[in-house]
Amino acid sequence: MTNPKDRLNIIRNRINEIDEQLIKLMAERTQFAGEIANLKSELNMPINDEEREHHIKETIKSLCNKYDFDSNLSLEILTLLMEHSKELQKKACEKKNI
Numbered sequence: 766m767t768n769p770k771d772r773l774n775i776i777r778n779r780i781n782e783i784d785e786q787l788i789k790l791m792a793e794r795t796q797f798a799g800e801i802a803n804l805k806s807e808l809n810m811p812i813n814d815e816e817r818e819h820h821i822k823e824t825i826k827s828l829c830n831k832y833d834f835d836s837n838l839s840l841e842i843l844t845l846l847m848e849h850s851k852e853l854q855k856k857a858c859e860k861k862n863i
């Protein structure tokens with residue numbers, strides 16, 4: 766039987782690993798912003814795509830149900846990520862004057 770202090774450290778080390786994966790994935794998700802901005806410019810599409818965001822939100826709710834995770838928190842996080850992506854897209858457009 767692991768003593769409480771050792772068990773706490775084991776859990777904390779696992780959380781460290783998970784946090785790194787979360788940052789890695791958020792960075793990967795965000796790094797597409799510049800290319801998306803260019804593609805939307807070529808396709809004459811607006812940065813904001815409400816239909817796409819609605820689909821993402823519905824998917825998030827479904828995944829939260831599947832993994833028994835807080836959907837309100839998840840939607841808050843994804844909304845922040847989507848807003849960040851759009852800000853980066855806007856900056857990419859301004860930089861290229863597109």
Ligand SMILES: C=C(O[C@@H]1C=C(C(=O)O)C=C[C@H]1O)C(=O)O
Pocket residue numbers: 801812813814815817818821846847848850851
């Ligand atoms: C990334 C895109 O641009 C915006 C940001 C989105 C996102 O971060 O998932 C989704 C839709 C758009 O409002 C996209 O159109 O796919």
